[in-house]
Amino acid sequence: MPDTTVADPSAPDRPTTASHRLRLIGGRIPLARLRDLALVPAIVIIAVVGQIVSPVFLQTDNLLNVLQTMSEIALLVLAETMILIVKKMDLSLESTMGLAPGVAAWLVVPAGPGHGLGLLGGGWAIPLTLAVGALVGAVNALLIIRFGLNGFIVTLGMLIVLRGGLTGISGGQTFFRLPPSMLYPGTASWLGVPASIWICLTLFAVAVVVLGWTSFGRSLYAIGGNLDAAKAAGIRTERVLAIVIVTGSVLAALAGLLLSGRLASVASAQGNGYIFTVFAAAVIGGISLNGGKGTMFGAFTGILLLFMIQNVLTLAGIPAQWIGALNGLIILAALIVSRITGGRIQD
């Protein structure tokens, strides 16, 4: 006879084992929040090590210096993080960062030693930069979303085209004698802190709020986590993807503007090779290359950790010739550390 007496309607369905383990680790705090903070211990350790290596490290000037040098690339990390969360990628951000201010400088800088054409007034520089960024993003979005081309290859092609475009308009030389409006964002100081730091931190704060507390932000995770489910739930997926890609390129243009202002020039190689650091920082910060996972705060801690380590190495007097190799090693080491502290496979 089958047992029909033990009827316990309250017996809970057993959740699958993986999630059960997650719950044990996470306790009452959602695990996502803990993963968010995974790099904070590493940052504290680097700060302590830095202070031991050189007493300069924790001084305000040095910290502001770290934040300022990372502010441009941090904006690229912000842009790439959004794009990775929707399960796309954009390699062309680094050349957008060079081309956008490059086009502005080309049209605005007076003819002569500054290599410009001098067609437009100085006030056009910033709108032009951002417009070029938006245009690049729109082309990328068109190719990726409307024509369904592979984002990796499209943006790789775009990376090469834009890089070549900048070399073409500049003749391989550096634009300088930039108008004051272009110099301002990279050189101004508000309340004793460089404007680029304000801009960078504000945009990150906005991004944290948008991704965490708006329907638009949550739809990014839904799209990256399961595009079909997002579509079936009535999310206008194509529109959201287009907004993300275009915004990413505009942010890259803004990053280029900050960098050009700080260096008072646009070199034809501006932004060259940045994209590798950007991807490394995002992955270290817990962003999944498979989409739908990771937070903006995590990405910020990723890029912050990388730049703090570099700063400590510089303070320790490591010869400049070795910095490149060490940068690569730092990225690998940071990935290993975040794998250990995050305890998850980086996919």
Place this chain on the structure above:
Amino acid sequence: MSETPAHAGTGRFRGPPPIVEATGVSKRYGPTVALDHVDLTVAAGQTHALVGRNGAGKSTLVSILTGLQAPDAGLVSFAGRPAPRLAERDAWRQRVACVYQKSTIIPALTVAENLFLNRYDRGRTGLVDWSASRRRAVELLATWSMDVDPRTPAGDLSVEQRQFVEIARALSFGARFIILDEPTAQLDGAAINRLFGRIRDLQAQGVTFLFISHHLAEIYEICDVVTVLRDARQIVTAPVAELPRADLVAAMTGDAALTGRRAPNRGVDAGRSPALRVRDLTGADGAYQEVSLDVGAGEIVGLAGAAGSGRTEVAETVVGWRAAAAGEVEIAGRRPRPGSVPDALAAGAGFVPQDRHRQGLVPDMSVADNGTLSVPARLGRYGFINTGRRDTIAAGMITHLAIKTPSPHLPVSGLSGGNQQKVVMARALADDPKLLVLINPTAGVDVRSKEFLLNKVQETARAGAGVLIASDELDDLRVCDRVLVMFQGRVTTGFSHDWHDHDLVAAMEGVNLDA
């Protein structure tokens, strides 16, 4: 006395030791007991059914029987000898194989390559000898009389053919004990019959099956012995012939049996505008032609048909998942832009898509986020999410649909299948839809959740919504006031609620019983 001894069937199979025997197997995950002293004996040549609700311990038992996990206590033996160590994958492969619901076939490779993946024949040079591999594949498929060309790319195979290839691969390792994990979940009636035919042939050739299914009828059709698990415990093991259906359902659910025809829904509210009006709809890819149908407010209409009949495509067109080549769709008097899900939802549709894993849920997002994905406007102003309001809505859903979850913040992938489906349903109901469209709403869902979901559907209709259920599952169609049958892309027949099973099935298969 309430538990039949586990060796119930062995009297008929005296002689050789059972092909697999698990005794006193227990497994815990932290504080959760996944298996509690379960015994399972499968005699050679027998087909044994393993049934139980989601979370009863079936998957854990399968992973122990296939050597993916070690039991905390208890013994597993194959043909009288103790099971190999976990690390000896080859030894396990020679004894047992599991064909999972999710295919492990690589679509881009040919059948032959899939069969001998990583163990190709090599020529003298050490390079892969393709012609020898192909010959071996032909032999293997012929031995088990499987009608598949080894040169076909596996991606071109039908679901059932893919299952055959997986079975053939398992047999080629030497295993004669095969676990089938819900093999019929994605098959239509004809394919299920072919699969069962194959299973019987293979049985005759000395292959033993452990069959996991939610469909009790299938168990009665092809299994000899059934073992029921519930809440990690073995409830009963008995020959199928000696266990009436009501008792089997009772053993699974712990409740009194719940079968039989439902009371028909109350009449259609003729005074109100229809919830759905479809006219001359023709699919862009030829999946269906000139389909017209109406769903009144408060009415439940079934759209039945075999796989490939176009029923799924019609339902998906109604909610804007795909756009039709011609024809019109009117939801509650409004005509949403074709091919736009947001427009269809705004017009008052609620949508439970066909496959919750593929279209229904974002696995890493929480229960609360998944449940509220389609109603951003209700979560807060100006696109911001008021987390308090979201959690209130989610808590309402969890109560309303009796979703079993420790917290609304748990990733939805942590729930059992039935509860995941309830989350999808909760989302479809979140905005008080005027039209509810469901596609295979109870696929892969345990008996009790199924009952619950269908009750909710009726409740929704009583509240005045029109419901369209596209399904080939008779239990889903039993709640309908009317059933329209599609065959090869056209609506061929209509039934009122008092249809007979065999008439409906005949219509779905395109068979004319009167001829």
